Every structure is written in structure tokens, then in C-alpha cells.
């Protein structure tokens with residue numbers, strides 16, 4: 001057996017807009033994802049999060065599932081529109097649901113890990129410029145301070161942002177996510193303001209003297225050249241800078257990659273969002289780095305690509321329902337690279353999992369492909385631990401099937417199946433497999 005260390009954190013993760021529903025309850029205002037999802041053509045089959053998994057009302061049953069699973073921590077996000085529903089209005093009662101959720105988790109012996117922002121920006125803030133506006137940085141700090149003052153003594157682990165790369169690039173550059181804009185200048189500005197708000201919030205956490213730990217979650221994708229040709233190796237370097245170092249370097253080294261700044265100049269005519277002192281704020285020391293890993297990228301040189309001069313090449317491995325290559329070696333390579341290039345920063349894998357075409361058969365879901373996916377990735381993490389890697393925990397994405405952003409409910413990532421007609425939960429075979437891993441604190445060799 002491959003044993004994990006005593007005290008290793010096993011968890012599951014979700015996010016507010018993806019599971020809660022109740023988008024008109026508790027005084028909640030509209031988010032950019034309410035707007036985006038209700039805009040025809042933006043989300044598969046016109047799906048939206050109005051009901052989602054109804055976690056808002058079913059959280060006690062969901063916590064029982066977590067308790068039976070045996071996890072030690074549950075990662076979830078707080079919906080900013082529940083706290084700041086409209087301009088000029090703070091609705092602290094909007095936190096009542098989260099206070100109930102957190103107390104129930106603590107009673108179940110489950111450590112709450114709170115993501116402050118997982119993409120559901122209040123619509124009124126987007127109307128005021130959203131992450132393209134530096135004003136949002138101070139609004140995020142104000143929002144964070146409310147959370148810290150109301151929940152700071154109950155919550156031991158805080159994540160400022162989830163995947164700021166996605167929130168900025170997909171939301172403002174490619175238009176694939178809310179708010180659905182296609183403007184690279186706004187995307188670069190949004191990325192900077194997300195990072196800046198992270199840094200100010202870390203500093204605030206320290207100023208308030210809170211005793212927990214705070215970090216940020218980045219979606220990181222190790223990049224491999226399609227061949228050993230120098231052109232392809234250089235292409236991989238450029239993609240790595242765009243995909244990973246853009247956020248890793250400011251947070252952990254206090255500087256953007258020089259080549260990125262040159263490319264930004266060339267593509268959007270200058271990085272005008274950075275002001276003196278910003279990078280010092282962004283690189284406020286963190287207690288951990290959250291890593292979301294799903295797959296790798298393989299790229300070749302392609303001069304026809306205006307942004308980076310790269311072309312993505314499909315890897316040889318099997319694919320998930322997201323058409324992502326199953327490549328567990330990439331997790332080990334990524335963790336090793338972080339240790340090599342960024343020092344021994346404590347790491348949590350804050351998301352890892354896979355979407356498959358799950359079917360209910362006789363009341364069960366035999367998702368052997370997801371068990372294999374998780375087993376291979378747990379083994380990669382174990383290899384890193386065996387080499388002295390500072391890995392503190394692993395959150396499986398996701399506890400339950402949920403609203404998969406632009407894919408709506410067509411992609412199932414959960415270890416618990418959700419029947420969207422009845423909202424019944426059915427633990428999949430992977431749930432019971434994970435339950436045994438947690439009991440054994442080990443995986444089979």
C-alpha cells in the first residue's frame with residue numbers, strides 16, 4: 001500500500017454558483033453568471049444555476065454524505081452577491097446560510113476551506129467595470145473584510161481567488177465565461193486587478209491577526225513540447241509563461257515574466273494596469289498555494305498564431321468527457337516544478353477530478369474510469385510526497401455533479417451523482433472507493 005502521511009487532508013470541493021441554487025433567496029443579488037447563463041446561446045441547452053443542486057436547502061444531507069465519506073475538509077465558495085447584492089448595500093445576513101453551513105461542518109468534524117471568489121461577481125460591480133476596473137480591488141477587500149470579521153474565527157483556511165486565469169482570460173478575453181467579453185486589453189487588466197485584490201486581502205488577513213491560513217488557487221497546466229525541435233521547445237516555454245508563470249511569478253516572485261510584458265505590449269499596446277507598488281502587494285507572503293490540476297498541454301511552434309505562436313497538439317493518452325487527456329505524470333511533473341522553481345511553498349491540490357458519461361444502473365453508478373483517474377493521480381501525488389514534497393492535502397473535484405459553467409449540467413465531475421429531475425443524490429462507486437482510501441490513508445500499489 002502507498003501510505004499518505006498522518007494528518008494529510010482529504011477533501012472535496014464545490015463552488016457557490018455551481019451547487020447552491022436559491023439565486024433569489026436570502027437577499028441575494030444577481031451575479032454575472034446569472035446574467036450570462038440566462039443569455040441565450042451562452043450555456044449548453046440554456047442551463048443555468050437558478051436551482052443547480054439546491055445545496056442551499058440540502059446542505060445538511062450533503063454534509064452527511066461528506067461525513068460518511070470520511071473527508072476531513074470541505075472546500076466551498078461564498079457568493080459575493082449574497083453579501084453585496086446591490087451598489088451601496090451590504091447585507092451581512094446574506095452570510096446566514098454560510099454560518100449554518102460552517103457550524104454544521106464543524107459539528108461533523110469537517111474543516112471548512114472557504115474560497116472567497118469563485119467567479120460569481122455581483123452584476124452591479126460588473127456594470128461598474130468589473131475586474132477591468134481598479135475600483136473592484138477595493139470592493140473585493142471590503143467584501144473580504146466582512147467575511148473575515150464574521151467568519152474569520154470559524155474558518156481555518158481561506159482561498160482568495162479560484163483560477164484568476166479563467167476569470168480573466170475566459171471571462172474578458174475569450175468570452176467563453178461570464179461576463180462574456182472578447183477584449184485582450186480588458187483581460188490583462190482583469191488579471192492584474194484579480195492578483196492585486198488577492199495581495200490586499202492577504203495583507204488584510206494579517207492585519208486582522210487571524211490565526212488560520214490563506215492562499216490562492218491557480219489552475220496550472222504543465223506544458224510539453226510536441227517534439228525536441230528547438231522551435232517546439234520555445235513554443236512550450238511561451239505557453240508555460242502564458243498559462244502558468246503569468247500568475248505564479250507575481251504571486252511567488254513579485255514580478256511578471258519580462259517576455260509576457262513584451263508580448264502584452266505587442267498585442268494590446270501596453271500593460272497600463274500596473275502601478276508602482278502593485279507587485280509588492282501581489283507577492284504578499286502566502287501560507288499555501290492551491291493547485292487545480294486536470295491535464296497537460298502539448299504544443300508545437302506555429303508562427304500563424306498571433307498571440308503566442310503556438311499550436312496545441314493532442315496528447316496520446318485516453319480522454320475524459322471534457323476531451324482532456326488523462327495524464328497523471330503531469331501532476332507529478334507540475335508539483336516537482338513548483339518545488340524546483342518556486343521553493344518549498346506548502347501546496348494543497350484544491351481540485352483534481354474528471355468528467356465521464358456516468359449512467360445509473362440499478363441504483364448504482366459504476367464509474368470505474370473515474371476511480372482509475374483518481375487512483376493514478378493520487379499515486380502521482382504520493383510519489384511527490386515520497387520525495388519530500390510539501391503537499392498538505394487533496395480536494396477531489398467534485399463532491400457532486402454540478403453546473404459545469406458553459407457546459408451546464410452536461411458534464412458530470414461528481415463522486416456523487418445528482419438526478420437533476422429529483423435532485424436525489426446517488427453515491428457513485430468512486431465515492432466508496434475514495435471512502436476506503438481515506439480509511440486506509442493509502443492507495444493500492
Ligand SMILES: N#[N+]C[C@@H]1[C@@H](O)[C@H](O)[C@@H](O)[C@@H]2O[C@H]12
Pocket residue numbers: 015018162163292322351397404405413
Ligand atoms: N472544467 N472543469 C471542472 C472545474 C470547474 O467546475 C471549477 O469550477 C473550476 O475551478 C475548474 O475548472 C475546473
